[in-house]
Amino acid sequence: AQKVTQVQTEISVVEKEDVTLDCVYETRDTTYYLFWYKQPPSGELVFLIRRNSFDEQNEISGRYSWNFQKSTSSFNFTITASQVVDSAVYFCALLLYAGNMLTFGGGTRLMVKP
Amino acid sequence: DAGVIQSPRHEVTEMGQEVTLRCKPISGHNSLFWYRQTMMRGLELLIYFNNNVPIDDSGMPEDRFSAKMPNASFSTLKIQPSEPRDSAVYFCASRRDRVNEQFFGPGTRLTVL
Numbered sequence: 001a002q003k004v005t006q007v008q009t010e011i012s013v014v015e016k017e018d019v020t021l022d023c024v025y026e027t028r029d030t031t032y033y034l035f036w037y038k039q040p041p042s043g044e045l046v047f048l049i050r051r052n053s054f055d056e057q058n059e060i061s062g063r064y065s066w067n068f069q070k071s072t073s074s075f076n077f078t079i080t081a082s083q084v085v086d087s088a089v090y091f092c093a094l095l096l097y098a099g100n101m102l103t104f105g106g107g108t109r110l111m112v113k114p
Numbered sequence: 115d116a117g118v119i120q121s122p123r124h125e126v127t128e129m130g131q132e133v134t135l136r137c138k139p140i141s142g143h144n145s146l147f148w149y150r151q152t153m154m155r156g157l158e159l160l161i162y163f164n165n166n167v168p169i170d171d172s173g174m175p176e177d178r179f180s181a182k183m184p185n186a187s188f189s190t191l192k193i194q195p196s197e198p199r200d201s202a203v204y205f206c207a208s209r210r211d212r213v214n215e216q217f218f219g220p221g222t223r224l225t226v227l
Binding site: 035037042043044045046047050091100101102104106107 | 145147156157159162164169170203205207214215216217218219220221223
């Protein structure tokens with residue numbers, strides 16, 4: 001069975017600091033997709049990125065960047081120059097190509113203080 | 115394009131009452147998911163529909179929970195009778211294709227007293 005682990009349950013940083021949220025996954029499948037979602041205090045889940053297992057290129061979107069390392073089964077998320085609005089719970093998730101359902105990690109609560 | 119719509123946003127009810135949560139997926143999406151989120155258990159998938167047909171309901175806690183999708187634009191999740199331990203945020207999500215991302219609704223915060 002597949003599993004997603006986010007070991008950092010809570011991170012606190014001061015505004016403008018860089019912060020990396022770790023995500024480690026387990027699966028025996030060779031084809032899968034990885035996702036990150038953001039859940040701000042308002043409660044909705046916002047899709048951030050999808051990555052397939054064949055594409056190990058790092059991705060950058062503004063202050064957000066993602067580092068996918070298949071060798072270590074990790075899909076880490078870095079926020080550069082964090083802002084208070086980045087405060088949220090961030091979830092990493094895995095979808096097997098042969099499956100239909102997302103497996104979510106436990107989430108990391110990020111608090112960015114002014 | 116409107117996102118996934120859920121109603122009500124908040125529901126407070128008494129133990130033993132019937133509760134119905136509603137979801138309208140994004141137009142053109144053919145898969146619909148119901149999740150429950152609690153502090154203790156995180157995000158749990160309850161049931162998944164594809165083309166209006168329930169595919170996997172193994173996450174439904176017990177017979178008190180039932181879900182329907184009578185057409186491509188509407189789904190309900192019903193709890194009868196409700197219990198305090200059902201208190202949670204219930205999310206509906208929809209997806210266009212199997213490998214695409216799921217888009218979540220704003221959630222319904224259910225409190226059972």
